[in-house]
Amino acid sequence: MFSFELLLDAVVLGVLVGCFYAAMSIGLSVAFGLLDVPHIAHPAFLVLGAYGTHLLSRQGWDPLIAGIVLMPVFFLIGIGVYRFYYEAFERRGSEAGVRGLAFFFGVAFIIEVALILAFGVDQRMVEATYIGKSLAIGDMRVPFRMLVAFGMALALTAGLTLYLSKSFTGRAIKAVAQDEPALRLMGANPVRIKQWAFGIATAVTAIAGALLIIVGPVEPGLDRVYIGRTFCVVVLAGLGSMTGTLVAGLILGISESIVLTLAGASWAPAVSFGLLLLVLGIRPQGLFGR
Amino acid sequence: MTRSATGFWIGAVAVVVLAALVAVSGANEYFFFAGFVVLQFVVLATAWNILGGYAGYVNFGTGAFFGVGAYTAVVLFKALSAPLWAQILAGAGVSGLLGFGIGLLTLRLRGIFFSIATVAVAIILETLVINWRYVGGATGIQLLRPPVMWPFETYTRMLFVVVALLAVLAVSIARYIETSWLGRGLRAIRDSEEAAECTGVPTLKLKLFACTVSGAMMGTAGALLPMYQSFVEPASSFSLNYSVAALAMPMIGGTSHWLGPVVGAILLGTIQQVVTVTISSELNVLVVGVLLVLFVVAAPEGIVGLARKLARVRAPTAGAA
Numbered sequence: 001m002f003s004f005e006l007l008l009d010a011v012v013l014g015v016l017v018g019c020f021y022a023a024m025s026i027g028l029s030v031a032f033g034l035l036d037v038p039h040i041a042h043p044a045f046l047v048l049g050a051y052g053t054h055l056l057s058r059q060g061w062d063p064l065i066a067g068i069v070l071m072p073v074f075f076l077i078g079i080g081v082y083r084f085y086y087e088a089f090e091r092r093g094s095e096a097g098v099r100g101l102a103f104f105f106g107v108a109f110i111i112e113v114a115l116i117l118a119f120g121v122d123q124r125m126v127e128a129t130y131i132g133k134s135l136a137i138g139d140m141r142v143p144f145r146m147l148v149a150f151g152m153a154l155a156l157t158a159g160l161t162l163y164l165s166k167s168f169t170g171r172a173i174k175a176v177a178q179d180e181p182a183l184r185l186m187g188a189n190p191v192r193i194k195q196w197a198f199g200i201a202t203a204v205t206a207i208a209g210a211l212l213i214i215v216g217p218v219e220p221g222l223d224r225v226y227i228g229r230t231f232c233v234v235v236l237a238g239l240g241s242m243t244g245t246l247v248a249g250l251i252l253g254i255s256e257s258i259v260l261t262l263a264g265a266s267w268a269p270a271v272s273f274g275l276l277l278l279v280l281g282i283r284p285q286g287l288f289g290r
Numbered sequence: 291m292t293r294s295a296t297g298f299w300i301g302a303v304a305v306v307v308l309a310a311l312v313a314v315s316g317a318n319e320y321f322f323f324a325g326f327v328v329l330q331f332v333v334l335a336t337a338w339n340i341l342g343g344y345a346g347y348v349n350f351g352t353g354a355f356f357g358v359g360a361y362t363a364v365v366l367f368k369a370l371s372a373p374l375w376a377q378i379l380a381g382a383g384v385s386g387l388l389g390f391g392i393g394l395l396t397l398r399l400r401g402i403f404f405s406i407a408t409v410a411v412a413i414i415l416e417t418l419v420i421n422w423r424y425v426g427g428a429t430g431i432q433l434l435r436p437p438v439m440w441p442f443e444t445y446t447r448m449l450f451v452v453v454a455l456l457a458v459l460a461v462s463i464a465r466y467i468e469t470s471w472l473g474r475g476l477r478a479i480r481d482s483e484e485a486a487e488c489t490g491v492p493t494l495k496l497k498l499f500a501c502t503v504s505g506a507m508m509g510t511a512g513a514l515l516p517m518y519q520s521f522v523e524p525a526s527s528f529s530l531n532y533s534v535a536a537l538a539m540p541m542i543g544g545t546s547h548w549l550g551p552v553v554g555a556i557l558l559g560t561i562q563q564v565v566t567v568t569i570s571s572e573l574n575v576l577v578v579g580v581l582l583v584l585f586v587v588a589a590p591e592g593i594v595g596l597a598r599k600l601a602r603v604r605a606p607t608a609g610a611a
Contacts, residue, residue: 038402040350088587097401099586101348102541106586109534109579116572224530228413231406266428270417273410280399280407 009140010261011254016146018253020215022246023153023208024226025233026160030201032231033240034177035194037085038101041108043226045202048111049074049209050218051119057126064128064148067210071203078202081107082195108223115220123217131214149211153249156204161242163200173197177240225269232276238286247287251275298465302458309454313447322450326518328559329450330511332457334532335539335551336464337507341500342537343545344473346480347396351408352536354415355385355505357528359512364425364522367433374452374517381513382506389505393498400483409530416528430523433516449518453511460507465548467503476500508536531575535562538582544592553593 024046031039049070056066089100125131130144164170172193175183180190212218232252237244256271279286313322334352341347359381366372366380388411395407420428435445442448467473475496478486487493516522535558543554558581562574589596 032402038405040402040405084587098342098346098348099541099590101402101405102537103583103586105350105534105537106579106582109575110583113572113576113579117576224413227406227409235403235406266421267417270414273413277407277410277414280403280410281395284398284403 005139006261007258010257012140012142013146014254014257015250016142016150016253017257018250019153019246020146020149020211020249021229021233021253022249023149023156023211025230025237025249026156026242026245027201027204027208028230029234029237029240029242029245030160030173030204031198033234033237034173035197035201036177037082037104037198038097039104039201040101040227041104041111042205043223043230044108044111045074045205046209046212046226046230047115047218047220047223049206050213050222051115051124051209052206053210053213054124054126054218057128062128063126063210063214064152064207067207070206070210074206075199075203078199078205079195081202082198086191086195112220112223119220121219121221123219124213125217126213128214145214149215152207152211153246156207157242157246160204164242169193169196225272228269228272228276232272232279235276235284236279236286238288241286241288244286244288298462302462305458306451306455310451313451314441314443319444319446322444322446324563326446326450326453326514327563328556329453329457330514331535331539331555331559332552333453333460333511334508334536335543335555336457336460336548337504337511338536339540339545339548339551340464340467340476340507341504343540343550344468344476344480345497345500347400347497347500348402348405348537349392349408349504350405350530350533350537351392351410351412352508352533353528353530354408354412355388355508356512356515356532357412357415357419357524358388359385359509360515360522360527361419361425362509363513363516364431364433367516368425368431371436373436377517378452378456378510378513381509383509385509385512386502386506388509389501389503390498392505393501396497396501397494409533412528412530412533416524419524419528426523428524430521433520433522435517435520445517449514453514456510456514460510461548461552463503463507464551467500468548472496472499534575534582535578538578540592542581542585542592544594544596546591547594550592550594557593 024043027045028039028042031037031042049067052070052073053063053066056069057063061069085100085103089103130148132145134141134143135147136142162170164174172183172188173196175188176190176193176197183190183193212222229252233245233248236248236251252272252275255275256268259271260268334356337355338349338352341349362381362384363377366377372380392408392411396404399407419425425431438445438448442451467476475486475491475493478489478491479493479496483493512527515527539554539558540551541554542558543552544550558578561577565574565577585592591599
């Protein structure tokens with residue numbers, strides 16, 4: 001029943017899936033980790049990106065290109081959402097926490113139901129040359145679509161890490177996260193920087209959504225599972241740490257894949273949420289907490 | 291104060307008596323079917339508000355308590371053919387225990403972290419039930435209702451009276467908490483937990499109390515589900531739809547007054563029933579979401595807050611005239 005090869009298979013798949021989870025979570029890592037926005041609608045935006053990709057791919061577009069084309073659109077949506085959130089909640093202060101949470105929870109449901117009304121509850125997928133084929137290494141078969149997700153995840157993490165540490169605006173975003181009043185004293189406008197950062201976080205969600213539908217079929221209710229996965233990764237990483245997000249994604253991916261192999265698929269959803277509870281209970285500041 | 295208290299109790303008794311009278315009358319069966327759901331949401335919304343509205347801890351895991359209540363009833367019924375009152379009591383007990391456990395989480399977690407943790411609990415419990423063969427696993431379980439008691443014609447009618455009784459009980463408890471020192475302590479926690487702790491408010495005890503009571507109430511509502519549907523399955527029992535409804539109703543009605551969740555639940559529950567029947571069941575979740583966002587943004591005090599504001603604007607002119 002249990003063999004070393006099976007475990008090895010599980011670990012390899014776990015690494016690939018883990019990088020994929022990191023790509024799913026990296027937008028949230030910016031929005032929630034750096035900007036402290038309780039963005040519980042992030043997984044819903046992922047699914048929205050996946051459906052956008054689905055629409056474009058029906059016109060004959062490659063899903064990856066479709067995801068990249070959607071990025072500017074999502075960037076603008078992100079700016080709009082943050083602007084609205086700021087005007088309605090952050091500026092009013094005190095009770096913003098409870099209402100902001102309820103607001104994003106409501107937004108998530110609106111997106112989910114709007115997708116159900118527009119596309120129905122059936123699963124949707126995309127077609128591309130790299131979907132369905134797999135690479136054989138010895139006895140092991142690695143699906144190409146996972147490799148695409150793997151590569152894209154690494155590129156996204158590296159890109160965002162570089163952007164945040166090298167570019168001027170990127171460092172301004174980190175400065176907002178560290179000390180907002182100080183930034184204000186330096187004459188910068190923290191709201192505009194946060195708005196920009198939230199736009200980027202949402203734009204990344206578009207390409208992540210494209211990966212989501214490349215890796216597997218998508219249905220409107222999928223965001224519920226990804227609430228656990230994305231928040232697990234971001235909290236485990238330590239809020240706002242990009243490399244941490246990759247490491248946390250790997251941890252989640254490998255544990256899920258091992259549980260899947262040993263206990264069966266019906267236990268899989270509990271892994272991310274269980275790990276999340278464990279981290280929250282034991283080390284809420286995560287592995288690489290700021 | 292005493293006058294309004296007398297008024298409240300007269301109203302409470304009137305609601306139960308009215309429900310009983312309607313139930314033995316010849317009203318259309320569908321009325322009880324829909325009325326049950328609305329009153330069940332009164333219980334859930336009131337329960338949510340004790341923790342979320344008074345203490346400011348946003349619970350996204352209503353589905354967990356509701357589902358635990360439902361499956362406690364299922365187990366008792368399947369193993370011992372326990373009567374309805376025992377199912378309700380057990381559902382309240384087990385969900386209350388779960389609430390106590392969640393209350394312990396508040397030791398370390400606040401804000402969004404607490405909320406996410408409650409979602410996590412809901413999904414983990416759902417996964418456990420899915421993998422539990424005795425209660426039917428993912429496919430669910432069919433239950434045969436026992437014969438109905440006199441003087442009710444159908445089981446749904448009896449359940450309607452039971453849920454009316456539970457709703458009145460839940461609202462009375464919420465009202466008691468709100469007007470006593472417990473409510474003042476919880477509000478102090480919502481405004482500033484540090485300040486509350488410093489001035490001697492027993493914050494941990496109060497939070498544990500609020501979580502336990504809120505959880506137990508949600509459990510009673512869930513315990514009625516198996517007999518109401520005579521069928522239970524995990525995906526819908528632990529559904530996030532209960533969480534969003536139980537959160538939206540107090541937010542729409544107003545979280546600072548016991549009347550808020552009641553108004554929100556009756557209004558939203560009725561709209562949902564109408565939309566489900568006339569259009570579609572997907573659309574009723576959309577209605578909840580849109581109204582939630584609208585109220586949270588435009589009227590943070592809810593309907594009760596709006597009504598109070600209106601009364602305040604009117605009062606001076608009435609005095610002048």
